Amino acid sequence: MSSISQRMKYEVAMNVSDKVLVDTSAWIEFFRGREPGKSLVGKLLDQERVCCAGIILAELMQGAKSDREINVLRGFLSVFDFLEETAKTWDAAGGFSFSMRKNGKSIPLSDCLIAVLAVENSVQVLTFDRHFDLLAAEKKVNLFSF
Numbered sequence: 001m002s003s004i005s006q007r008m009k010y011e012v013a014m015n016v017s018d019k020v021l022v023d024t025s026a027w028i029e030f031f032r033g034r035e036p037g038k039s040l041v042g043k044l045l046d047q048e049r050v051c052c053a054g055i056i057l058a059e060l061m062q063g064a065k066s067d068r069e070i071n072v073l074r075g076f077l078s079v080f081d082f083l084e085e086t087a088k089t090w091d092a093a094g095g096f097s098f099s100m101r102k103n104g105k106s107i108p109l110s111d112c113l114i115a116v117l118a119v120e121n122s123v124q125v126l127t128f129d130r131h132f133d134l135l136a137a138e139k140k141v142n143l144f145s146f
Contacts, residue, residue: 019051020044020144021083021118023127024059040126040146052080053117055110083117092116096139105138107131115141 022030022041029037044050057076064070093113100107108131115135118125125132126144135141 017121017123018049019081019121019123020049021053021114021121021123021125022050022056023114023125023129023132024056025128026126027056027060028063029128036146037128040144044126050080051083051121051123052076053083053114054085055113057082059110083121083123085113085117089113089116089120092120100134100138105134107134111135115139118142 022044026037026041029035030041032038041050057073061070061073064073090113093109093116096116097107097109097112100112111129111131112135114125115132116139117123118141119139122142124142124144126146132141132143136143
């Protein structure tokens with residue numbers, strides 16, 4: 001059986017959505033036209049597989065350099081499905097961050113929140129942030145492989 005067939009079978013078994021949560025680091029690479037981010041995000045956009053989270057939009061807006069960039073980012077609100085955050089989500093993210101820090105791993109709360117949202121919604125995460133290797137091992141985050 002090919003590795004693609006095995007992966008597809010695994011994803012179906014794990015009930016993984018075909019949606020991909022594109023992390024801030026991947027969006028930055030896409031907007032800067034850098035590979036592999038440009039091609040990966042572009043393909044996911046073409047396939048209408050991208051979903052978003054409020055924290056990712058907020059991080060992108062924080063780094064915007066012009067009103068034009070802000071307006072492009074605000075378009076995310078009408079283009080992408082946003083993963084819903086609840087009080088339970090925030091509780092899980094805070095507890096996860098505490099647990100990681102207690103074990104000597106300092107991970108930004110925003111990354112813990114993204115990991116929790118991905119697990120709660122059974123979506124993959126496309127990221128170039130190395131923190132997610134640790135998060136994937138601890139929280140069973142399904143990273144988009146490329």
